Amino acid sequence: MSIVSLKNIQKYYSLGKTTVKAVRGVDLAIKEGAFMSIVGPSGSGKTTLLNMIGCIDRPTGGELLIDGVDISKLNDNKLTDLRLFKIGFIFQSFNLIPVLNVMENVEFPLLLMNKFSKKQIRERALHMIRQVQIEDQIKHKPAELSGGQRQRVAIARALVTSPKIVLADEPTANLDSETGNSILSLMQRLNEEENVTFIFSTHDPEVLEYAKNVVKLRDGMIVQG
Amino acid sequence: MGLMFKIAWRNIRRHIGKTVVIGSIIFIGALIMTIGNGIISGVDDGFQKNIVDSFSGHLVLVSDKQIEDSVLAIMNGQTVQPINNFKQIKNELVDVDIIKGILPAGVGYVWILNDSGQPIDQYILGIEFEKYYNFFNKNLEIVEGEFLAGDERGVLVDKKIREWLYDFCGYWVKPQNEALNLDNLTKDAKKNIKNLDIREELVFMGLSRKNSSLDILAEVKGVFKFKQLNSVLGFYSLVDIESLRECMGYFTAADVKSQVSQEEEALLSLNDDTLEGMFSSSFEDVSGTNNIVLSDDIFKVQEKVKEIQDLEDGVYNVVFVKLQPGVGLDDAITKIEKISKENGLGIRAIKWNKAIGLMGQLAMLMKSALFMFVAFIFFVAIIIIMNTLSMAAMERISEIGMMRAVGARKFLISKMFLAETFILAAMFGGLGVVVGAITIKILAGLNLTTTNEFLQIFYGGDTFNPLMGATDILLCVVQLVAVTVLAVIYPIIVARRITPLDAISRD
Numbered sequence: 001m002s003i004v005s006l007k008n009i010q011k012y013y014s015l016g017k018t019t020v021k022a023v024r025g026v027d028l029a030i031k032e033g034a035f036m037s038i039v040g041p042s043g044s045g046k047t048t049l050l051n052m053i054g055c056i057d058r059p060t061g062g063e064l065l066i067d068g069v070d071i072s073k074l075n076d077n078k079l080t081d082l083r084l085f086k087i088g089f090i091f092q093s094f095n096l097i098p099v100l101n102v103m104e105n106v107e108f109p110l111l112l113m114n115k116f117s118k119k120q121i122r123e124r125a126l127h128m129i130r131q132v133q134i135e136d137q138i139k140h141k142p143a144e145l146s147g148g149q150r151q152r153v154a155i156a157r158a159l160v161t162s163p164k165i166v167l168a169d170e171p172t173a174n175l176d177s178e179t180g181n182s183i184l185s186l187m188q189r190l191n192e193e194e195n196v197t198f199i200f201s202t203h204d205p206e207v208l209e210y211a212k213n214v215v216k217l218r219d220g221m222i223v224q225g
Numbered sequence: 226m227g228l229m230f231k232i233a234w235r236n237i238r239r240h241i242g243k244t245v246v247i248g249s250i251i252f253i254g255a256l257i258m259t260i261g262n263g264i265i266s267g268v269d270d271g272f273q274k275n276i277v278d279s280f281s282g283h284l285v286l287v288s289d290k291q292i293e294d295s296v297l298a299i300m301n302g303q304t305v306q307p308i309n310n311f312k313q314i315k316n317e318l319v320d321v322d323i324i325k326g327i328l329p330a331g332v333g334y335v336w337i338l339n340d341s342g343q344p345i346d347q348y349i350l351g352i353e354f355e356k357y358y359n360f361f362n363k364n365l366e367i368v369e370g371e372f373l374a375g376d377e378r379g380v381l382v383d384k385k386i387r388e389w390l391y392d393f394c395g396y397w398v399k400p401q402n403e404a405l406n407l408d409n410l411t412k413d414a415k416k417n418i419k420n421l422d423i424r425e426e427l428v429f430m431g432l433s434r435k436n437s438s439l440d441i442l443a444e445v446k447g448v449f450k451f452k453q454l455n456s457v458l459g460f461y462s463l464v465d466i467e468s469l470r471e472c473m474g475y476f477t478a479a480d481v482k483s484q485v486s487q488e489e490e491a492l493l494s495l496n497d498d499t500l501e502g503m504f505s506s507s508f509e510d511v512s513g514t515n516n517i518v519l520s521d522d523i524f525k526v527q528e529k530v531k532e533i534q535d536l537e538d539g540v541y542n543v544v545f546v547k548l549q550p551g552v553g554l555d556d557a558i559t560k561i562e563k564i565s566k567e568n569g570l571g572i573r574a575i576k577w578n579k580a581i582g583l584m585g586q587l588a589m590l591m592k593s594a595l596f597m598f599v600a601f602i603f604f605v606a607i608i609i610i611m612n613t614l615s616m617a618a619m620e621r622i623s624e625i626g627m628m629r630a631v632g633a634r635k636f637l638i639s640k641m642f643l644a645e646t647f648i649l650a651a652m653f654g655g656l657g658v659v660v661g662a663i664t665i666k667i668l669a670g671l672n673l674t675t676t677n678e679f680l681q682i683f684y685g686g687d688t689f690n691p692l693m694g695a696t697d698i699l700l701c702v703v704q705l706v707a708v709t710v711l712a713v714i715y716p717i718i719v720a721r722r723i724t725p726l727d728a729i730s731r732d
Binding site for chain 1: 231232239623633634635726
């Protein structure tokens, strides 16, 4: 069964009198446990497609199902809950909460879920922090961490809720190659161990080596995949 | 909620510059609002103690034929419509639960006749002195002589009026059978001590509604002053009620009793001639002679009547009403006027601030101006805080957008902003309220006094006495909360509109 299903997905933006067609009729089915890369040049629609799959943007047309749920029928709160319970995000620029330390940042989505005790939250967060190997920086604030460490925290936060899908928008773009590789290895390991579906965008050929499936985009359309 | 407070508190500490700016605005706003509230509260308390409790009561009842409201300070010199049925009014109102007490009085606009020049116009208040003194919380202070005792007749002249009479008429009034008190003389009077024209009696000519001229000669029994606000309230001389009735041409209690005696042909054994003589002689115009003409017969009759007369049978002009604590003036007016209508009392009720005329309006105007000033500060604080918080929200698009992306609902973002603003308000606003309350205590302790009439009205008394009680502090806190809530609404709307996409677009 597909965890993500896109049928004739379109996304158009209005820029004054001009309409920018960012995604033009994409059909895609992503199976659970996939480790998929979306590639393409800048402006090809990678980020837009990821945003729609991550329910932070709505398609202009077409049908998008996440774990069998048609997102076009969900209101803002339902979409937010869908993101919280089923999707994890890893952003290009890490996007951690600056005033919270590593542990608190990882705990944040668990607190939002409002279904675990304090002890459970602490244990789950600690487990993920160990998984990404930053337990030595547990009390550090984001500003006190390197780029790689921040991205590890972002991965821990994305995975701590045991989401079905993790979306990563160019997760290694701001990292040196060594750190980038270690991050990708980590994602790959978690994909294999936790059976989490990873969908990440990149235009780095080295990153592609890690992907099990590759979807190539150009001008808002799939050209290979 | 704990997480939200943690994030809010750390954000406050992180953006220390913004915190100081917003905090300072909240502090200054809270400080000014607290001081303003303290002054308003002091003015209110001053009005309550020095005017409502000591001069006018909460309401003043008048005849429903009375058109003007400013019955205690009529500017055009018209007399107040008479009330002929006080006993009936008393019977209907005395047990009404909202009423603490009532006191009737006569109000007269008179000329003080002057053999050496133009007459001087003046208000007189006809009262039963002891009842008046007690009803108004012993509001008077004797300067010279004695207060009127029991049914004693005569006039008590206000200290301010005495000085005014000296300035305009050239004579100095002192109580009968009292030595001249040199300490109380004005500078001019002291200079003129050798030729000082001293008077112990005043001739009042009542200006009734029909412009008929009726004179009385009143012996000066004392010189007094109001304990507070004398320069504002001291435009009345106090006379016994019967003298006022005679002066204004009203039925006196003695007249009423005499009529009863005629009807019943008993009690006083007064013959027609004697009665006729009494009515004609007691109201004789004596302006030309400066002497009151009272025949021995009339004295005899009056003395007899006095023994059994009931002063409340005579005519009054106003009835002062004090209400039980917490009773609203509008509610009381509605209730009293309903009772009047149902029982044919023929009265209406006037609020104290309207009854005392221009002074009351000025007092209300000053209070309103102060209130407007506080409201303005309130408004300015809201605008500045709102603007600064909105900018803060826009600067945190990445953080808020990311929170929304990982699953924070809009409500949570609202709570975070509310928490931040409330922490700031509690810290800086609380400090402002505390400093404001201390300032009020210090100001009250300075015991600032004034003789300026406008300032006295502004102070609500002779002394500037701002107040800061528990209720006032509560009011400040409520205002602070209101400012906070109103100031944070728009920034919350701005923050709630931030989407994860905004955060990504910004990156």
